[in-house]
Amino acid sequence: MKLRAKETLWFYLLVSPWLVGFIGLTLGPMLYSFYLGFTDWDLFNAPRWVGLDNFVRLFTQDRIFGKALLNTFYYAGLSIPLGLTASLAVAWLLNKPLAGMRIFRTLYYIPALVPAVATSLIFQRLLAPNSGLNQLLALVGIQGPAWLLDPLWVKPALVLMSLWGVGGGTVLLLAGMQGVPVEFYEAAAMDGANQTQMFFKITLPMLSPVLFFNLITGLIGAMQTFTQVYIMTGGGPNNASLMIVPYLFDNAFRFYHMGYASAIAWVLFVLILLLTLLVFRSSSAWVYYESEVKR
């Protein structure tokens, strides 16, 4: 009994830093920001209660927010599937039993180490109308668009840039591929399966937990896109690349509309929660766990 009490005491003592941080920096601020979403607050005067005004404005009057929302979905909807497919293809390539593969693996991973600030600065140059990518395209006779300056092409440009970091997603996939028992392939080969069939019937299902993980983290990350937009386009041209978090940032720290920004933050939170839940619900249909008994 006495030992048990001592153990409990030690447990709470040791987790207390996290517990204090959770209450003071997460739970408290969350509740406060929820309250702020229903107020008008400029950071200096007391928050003024405005009821549902902020949310009504966000969804019925604020065209810019509507645009930011759609842009974010556009970006996430394009960059995530492309990123997953590309990382799968690259991992498959990097998994081949060839000499010098270690060097290729490292080389492909390096872009994923580059901080978003540096990526943004270099892609700003790379995507400038008369340089980098367009020079390359001109070599094959294609007249490239103005990318970041063209409302139509600015989002594809950001998607393209996200693909540079494809190596980040391949790490877990590669580990997963190497973990697939050789017997599976041997048995399939004996039954006369070809490479394509093996990939879709063995490799892909075995990798589905990793793909699921990458999908969830990719989704959460894409919904929170900020640095690229802030540095490269400032949301322009004509708000064509504005996304939720840059808009939130502007409202909070440029215009000091803290109440409105808090409302945006909660909309973002609920969106992420719903989308994650949706992916989780769908997972039983396509994610396969070895240890799980199929019902």
Place this chain on the structure above:
Amino acid sequence: MWRKLSKLDVITSYTILMSLGALLLAPFLLMISIALSSDETTVKMAFTLFPREFQFANFGRVFGPQYALQTFIGNSLVLCLLAVLGQVFVSSLVAYAFARLRAPGRDVLFVILLSTMMIPAEVTMIPQFDIFRRLGWINTLLPLIVPNFFGGAYNIFLMRQFIARIPMDLDEAAQIDGLSYPGIYARIILPLIRPVLVTVAIMTFSWNWGWFMGPLIYINDRARMPLALGVQMLSAVPGGQLPKYNIMMVGSLILIFPLILLYFFGQKYIYQVGIVSSGSSAVK
């Protein structure tokens, strides 16, 4: 290996690997080319993918009085090293408690810990800004450093998983020998979880080194900016002038270099942890 590659397969594979690799390297090449460009070329924006000029002096200029990147670097080092200290020490202590000590409410707290990973930082950002403003911490590195000393949910989770794999017999034997809980943590657990400690240290360092939004929110004073923000600030030049792209690219290279270095040295630890935590059990 279960499959033998045909000669054709080998050739196509290498061709694709090389061309894709060249594409992935191209941005670095342009970065280096711009970094080595003279000011005249920079003004004309006449950059080429392959360097034509070799102004290595640019790498010295950034440490001169005009740009003083060493100030940014110093700030970044203070931020990153303290963040690492906080995360490694506090997260491992909390992880040890979650992995080894039994207490009523522990499982509920662990579920709460896991669910906090779902909360986007934007939701707590504004109230946190208010808290730190009231504490008078605006324009200091404190709002960026101090939260690390409360541990990080992801790091705690990662470390707990790692500790849970260590045989409990070790703890029990140490207990019989009269070691207290902090003693077991320091003498038994810590030495055995070195790979995960190094991994968390590298991840924390890298994340803070490249962190842009936090410094952007809290720091206005150039002399107090970390490198990630400072490099971006180089583009803020008086109206009408073009930013010094060559200097910015030198700054970007300096921003990237330590992260690549860190990755090379820590690779084997990260790989070890990656296998443990990403092996089918933790991904679920």
